Amino acid sequence: MDSVELFFISLGAAVVVYYGVKLLLFSRMLFPKLWFPLSKTFFTSMGEWAVVTGASEGIGRAYTFALAEQGMSVVIMSRTKATLDQVAKEIGDKTGQRVKVIVTDFTKENVFSEIEDQLKDLNIGVLVNNVGILPSYIPCKFLESAELDQTITKVINCNVKTMVKMCKIILPGMENRGKGVIVNISSGVASIPFPLYTLYAASKVFVERFSQGLQAEYKDKGIIIQAVAPFGVSTRMASYQKTNIVTLSPEDFVKSSLQYLKAGDKTNGSVYHIIMGWLLQSMPLKVLYAESVLNNLQDYVKKIAAQKASLSASSATLQNGRNK
Template sequence: MDLMELLFITLGTAVIVCYGVRLLLFSRMLFPKICFPLSKYFFTSMGEWAVVTGASEGIGRAYAFELAEQGMNVVIMSRTKETLDQVAKEIGATTGQRVKVIVTDLMKDVFSEIEEQLRGLNIGVLVNNVGMLPSFIPCKFLECAELDQTITNVINCNVKTMAKMCKIILPGMDSRGKGVIVNISSGVASIPFPLYTLYAASKVFVERFSQGLQAEYKDKGIIIQAVAPFGVSTRMADYQKTDIVTLSPGDFVKSSLQYLRAGDKTYGSVCHIVLGWLLKSIPLKILYADSMLLGLQDYVKKRALEKGRNNQEPNISHSKSN
């Protein structure tokens, strides 16, 4: 056997092993309850309280309900008092857990007041869910309405709020040596995504920030994870009909929590894991073709017209969808 033949055999073996390991890792995602089990009292062992931002509807509301179902008291935060009070009433009646309501606009400098309201609580779980989609209709960066203000709003809502809430709550977790932080990203952040450029870029920050924090605090016993859903039937997704790809908020949250021990990033469900793999496998030249981008715009515009939506209406997410 000459040197070249040995080299090709070695390279071929390495490729087979590499793809075999990838297939094994992917197969684990199909069976989260078996591969990433959580004990019955996992969440209550983290602490007495869970804090959920953007909890008045959608994914945030679903997280609040599910964590209460797991035996945690919950702090729910959003801008709309009437809606929050109703959610609090429903959680209390359904689960018997205590609910603390904090009415606040997280795009403003309100974090010292929030920290004061959370003082003294044994917080075991933080869900950073609140987020903002600059425009319901996908558009090029320079076509965004009131672009200067939009840039500020997106950074404040999608980036600053998450970092500030971690700054408030992480020290307590660090001192106790346990806790869970879930930061909601988006499936569109899997690639540079034209027409959603600002939004997708802000969600890349969510993922890198979460992954860096997990590396820093993993040895402290704290789980920090970015969750990047695709379709979830919320206001931000225009309440699309649920199917195998578009999940209800409740179904998505139940699924995503099963992946808490699956790593520093998850798509939250089997179908969204497959979508993420497909999106990253398609050549960008195809995804960036004018026909693809125009088709996406036309599809969303058609849905907007059917429901009477304003093309430039920003979607400030007290719910988080995709």
């Protein structure tokens, strides 16, 4: 056997081993309870309190209930006091856990010193950085965004700055105790450069890279830091689309995503979203970036928005008729 033949045999064997390992690692994602089990006391062993930003609805609200059901007291943060108070009551009634409400608007400047004061005496074991804003539900080009300067500031403050500042506030306590969990909510659209959602997708790329770098820095301290990048979840940001095999309810998504907490520094949070991420990254960008594809995406979202608006108007008319 000459050296050239030996080289190609070795190369072929290396390729088979490489893809075999990748297939094995992917197969683990199909059975998270088997490969990444969590004990019943896992969350309470991290600390007494969980802090969730953007907790008044959607994914944040679902994380709040899930962590309270695990026995944690929870701090819920958002900008609407009435909604937070209602969520706090529901959590207390359902789980019996303590709830602390902090009202704040993360799109604003200089809100973190007050937050730090309110959190300083708490033994915080879990932080979920969920709060985020979508510049426009209808996809559009960057320069076509309404009130662009204000939009840029709000997206950076809410999607980027808040996550970093909350980590700065809470991470030191976790480092001192040698344990803790930080979950930073990214988005599936950050898997690739995503036209028409450019600013939003880019802000979520920051979430992922920051989380992955931070995990590398603090993993040896006993702290889990993970970026969670969902695709379809039926929330206000997604215009409450009907749930199906791909579009999950916030509760189902959170239940699934927590099973992947030990699966690495990034997860899409569910089997179907993991598959979607793989498909999206495998797609040639020239196909996705074709003008016809982008136009169809824009038209589809506009159609969904119009249907929702029409349904809301019809419901309001019917309700008014009943009230007369």
